[in-house]
Every structure is written in structure tokens, then in C-alpha cells.
Amino acid sequence: MRFKIIPPAPDSLDRLRAVHESVPIVPDAEESCCRRLIADADVPAQDEAKEWLTFCRALGLAEEGTRGYARVRDGWDPEMLPTRFRERVYAADETLTVLADADGPLSAEAVFEQLRDRIPAWERARSADPTATWRERVDRLLSWTVLFGLAERVEGGYQTG
Incomplete structure (x- = not known):
């Protein structure tokens, strides 16, 4: 899941x-x-x-x-957090793939545009502004990728190391 x-x-x-x-x-x-x-x-x-x-x-x-x-008593393992994040958080792996496939740094908006088709149809129907919700989600995903050391924030946006 x-x-x-x-x-x-x-x-x-x-x-x-x-x-x-x-x-x-x-x-x-x-x-x-x-x-x-x-x-x-x-x-x-x-x-x-x-x-x-x-x-x-x-x-x-x-x-x-x-x-x-x-x-989870033995859950805290800083070395495993990036893997769990990538595997278990929706669109985390896809976000990192977008960054890895880019020729240079990407802004959060550029990453969002490449992930726009990942917004589930049911979320488009239930939300008054699913685009705003997913823009925020992409911003958060990018921030966590940096915190977990999976990407870095550089001039012009984000990139993988």
C-alpha cells in the first residue's frame, strides 16, 4: 500500500x-x-x-x-527511511524519477507538470481544486526528498545527486 x-x-x-x-x-x-x-x-x-x-x-x-x-519499537532506522519513503509514499518514486531523468535542475512547478497525470480521477472529481492540492503535495514530496538525502535543492530547483 x-x-x-x-x-x-x-x-x-x-x-x-x-x-x-x-x-x-x-x-x-x-x-x-x-x-x-x-x-x-x-x-x-x-x-x-x-x-x-x-x-x-x-x-x-x-x-x-x-x-x-x-x-513500531524498532522502526527508527534513519538508513531505511529513504527506502521506505520511496516505496510507500505515493508519487515519491515517480518524483525522483522525474528529477533523475531531467537534464538539469527542475522547479517544483516543472516536476508537478510531469506528474499531473498521476492525479487519480476520483480525486479530480472530489476536490474543488485538485491541481492546488497536488502542487502542494509535490512541494512536500520534494522537501522530503531533500531531507532524506535523495535529492538536493540547488539554484533553479531540485536535482538528484
């Missing part, structure tokens, strides 16, 4: 680690987990806490079961 939800990338992986450590070890309901992320990891709002929980699931840092969300 690939996850589409992606929070804004922080300045460092320390932030992701703080969120991971705030997810309870014993499974708990989503609302309780969100309150913990708000209190312990300084996540500003419940909607953002939900994004972080989902993203932690994508990265193998949390799991969801019948009793709620729980931290």
Missing part, C-alpha cells in the same frame, strides 16, 4: 524522531494519539497530527490495528 498523506517536511529528522517517539507503544485511539502528538511533539493541530500519524505508518514508524495506533 502507498500512502498519499504527507506533512510538510521539517528542518531536520529530529522532528520526525520526536513525532515517532510521541506515538504510544501500547495501541491507542486516533484522537488520543493526536493529543499526544500535539502535547509531546509540538504538532499544532489535530489535522496535522493525523497527517503525521499516517506518514509514520508509511515510513514503518507506526502501525494501525484494531485498537488504534502504536509506535
Whole structure:
């Protein structure tokens, strides 16, 4: 399964680690987990806490079961995070492929244009402005690729190393 939800990338992986450590070890309901992320990891709002929980699931840092969300105890492995990101976050691998195939740096807008056809039809139908939503998603994807060391931000945009 690939996850589409992606929070804004922080300045460092320390932030992701703080969120991971705030997810309870014993499974708990989503609302309780969100309150913990708000209190312990300084996540500003419940909607953002939900994004972080989902993203932690994508990265193998949390799991969801019948009793709620729980931290994956041995999930924190900074060396595996880029691979999990690429494999389990929707359009992450495609974003990196676009960058790798480019002759030079690409702006976020240029990457979006090459990924535009990846917007699922059902999302086009349900959203008043799916283009704006996906532009934001591409911006976030690019920021995470930089944080995970899969790409770099350079003059003129982004490129793979």
C-alpha cells in the first residue's frame, strides 16, 4: 500500500524522531494519539497530527490495528527511511524519477507538470481544486526528498545527486 498523506517536511529528522517517539507503544485511539502528538511533539493541530500519524505508518514508524495506533519499537532506522519513503509514499518514486531523468535542475512547478497525470480521477472529481492540492503535495514530496538525502535543492530547483 502507498500512502498519499504527507506533512510538510521539517528542518531536520529530529522532528520526525520526536513525532515517532510521541506515538504510544501500547495501541491507542486516533484522537488520543493526536493529543499526544500535539502535547509531546509540538504538532499544532489535530489535522496535522493525523497527517503525521499516517506518514509514520508509511515510513514503518507506526502501525494501525484494531485498537488504534502504536509506535513500531524498532522502526527508527534513519538508513531505511529513504527506502521506505520511496516505496510507500505515493508519487515519491515517480518524483525522483522525474528529477533523475531531467537534464538539469527542475522547479517544483516543472516536476508537478510531469506528474499531473498521476492525479487519480476520483480525486479530480472530489476536490474543488485538485491541481492546488497536488502542487502542494509535490512541494512536500520534494522537501522530503531533500531531507532524506535523495535529492538536493540547488539554484533553479531540485536535482538528484
